[in-house]
Amino acid sequence: MNKPIHTASFWKPFVDRLLRWYRQHGRHDLPFRQTRDPYQRWLAEVLLQQTRIEQGLKYWHACLKAFPTIEALVRAGRERLFQVCAGIGYYRRLSLFFDAASQVVKQGTQFPTTYEEWRALPGVGNYMAAILAATLHDEPYLPLDGNVRRVAARLLAYSKNVYTRRAEKEFEQLGKLFFQFARPSQIVEAFIDLGALVCRPRNAQCRVCPLMNACQAHRQGIQAQLPVRRTISRQKVQLHLAFCHDEQRFLVVQYREDELWAGLWGLPFIEELPSRQGRPWMRVRFDHLLTHRHVIFDVQWLQMPSAILESLTRAMRTKVQRAVQLVNLRPKYSRDADLPGMPAWMHRVLAYLSQAKDFHALFRVG
Numbered sequence: 402m403n404k405p406i407h408t409a410s411f412w413k414p415f416v417d418r419l420l421r422w423y424r425q426h427g428r429h430d431l432p433f434r435q436t437r438d439p440y441q442r443w444l445a446e447v448l449l450q451q452t453r454i455e456q457g458l459k460y461w462h463a464c465l466k467a468f469p470t471i472e473a474l475v476r477a478g479r480e481r482l483f484q485v486c487a488g489i490g491y492y493r494r495l496s497l498f499f500d501a502a503s504q505v506v507k508q509g510t511q512f513p514t515t516y517e518e519w520r521a522l523p524g525v526g527n528y529m530a531a532i533l534a535a536t537l538h539d540e541p542y543l544p545l546d547g548n549v550r551r552v553a554a555r556l557l558a559y560s561k562n563v564y565t566r567r568a569e570k571e572f573e574q575l576g577k578l579f580f581q582f583a584r585p586s587q588i589v590e591a592f593i594d595l596g597a598l599v600c601r602p603r604n605a606q607c608r609v610c611p612l613m614n615a616c617q618a619h620r621q622g623i624q625a626q627l628p629v630r631r632t633i634s635r636q637k638v639q640l641h642l643a644f645c646h647d648e649q650r651f652l653v654v655q656y657r658e659d660e661l662w663a664g665l666w667g668l669p670f671i672e673e674l675p676s677r678q679g680r681p682w683m684r685v686r687f688d689h690l691l692t693h694r695h696v697i698f699d700v701q702w703l704q705m706p707s708a709i710l711e712s713l714t715r716a717m718r719t720k721v722q723r724a725v726q727l728v729n730l731r732p733k734y735s736r737d738a739d740l741p742g743m744p745a746w747m748h749r750v751l752a753y754l755s756q757a758k759d760f761h762a763l764f765r766v767g
């Protein structure tokens with residue numbers, strides 16, 4: 402027999418309370434919530450996932466200014482998208498978004514209208530398909546981001562890892578009960594906002610929560626112990642990079658499809674330089690944390706006369722078959738629009754260089 406918390410009749414009054422709370426306290430002023438344009442909503446999901454909301458919105462506004470429509474985005478090209486989003490940190494996701502946008506435009510700018518159609522696009526996973534299908538088309542899908550998993554786990558006092566298929570089935574089941582009484586777009590946004598504003602990771606505000614009397618974790622006093630998550634163990638990798646320069650320029654390459662930061666530009670890896678073209682003059686190490694990796698960059702300065710830098714550039718183009726550019730050195734570093742699209746760590750390296758005390762001596766050819 403079903404437990405009461407798994408029946409629709411149990412939840413009916415709480416759905417009403419949740420929606421009342423949402424009408425009064427929900428984040429209706431979020432700019433992407435004020436449009437039903439699928440391009441703008443989709444772009445928001447791409448840019449705001451796993452990012453602080455202010456940070457994501459900054460990129461969202463910049464993208465809409467540079468590419469007001471999906472056609473304008475595709476016309477402008479992937480490189481320009483990377484440039485506008487310089488420093489965002491997840492370029493693979495952006496690159497897949499660009500592929501998917503190109504596909505939509507190629508098909509006459511017909512946006513998907515169902516979960517399955519969204520899910521079929523490159524880079525659109527379960528979460529993104531669910532949130533777009535629910536908020537744009539009122540399809541009954543609960544997008545399981547961190548906020549929603551936390552609220553659901555606490556409501557059900559779900560004490561196992563919330564990142565398993567079994568947990569997802571339980572939470573989806575809960576969503577289906579809610580969807581019987583209101584439009585999925587409202588339920589989903591109310592759930593997300595409840596997680597962000599009330600049922601916070603630390604310090605859940607149970608006393609003002611519209612679902613308090615239904616919440617099993619609150620009843621048992623275990624809300625602070627939930628949700629149970631998988632632990633991420635980061636793989637440690639060390640990358641050796643070369644900063645090859647003459648008096649005025651330095652060399653950057655475009656990373657290939659099979660590499661980290663595919664499609665972006667940055668310093669070449671040392672192993673692929675045809676030979677040691679200069680003497681290592683200075684070394685610097687940077688630590689950089691990605692979701693699944695702890696990367697240690699070991700950067701070496703290789704100073705060389707212009708003729709050698711140019712022959713190295715030619716050699717990399719032909720022998721290593723790289724897209725290569727020589728970029729002007731900047732005594733005072735800034736993220737100029739004419740820099741090719743680079744990952745965040747690359748900007749850190751360049752900023753470090755420009756602040757080095759002996760910067761001018763560093764670039765003086767001996």
Ligand code: SF4
Binds near residue numbers: 606610612613617624
């Ligand atoms: S009662 Fe507390 S733990 Fe339960 S959903 Fe509300 S805020 Fe979260």
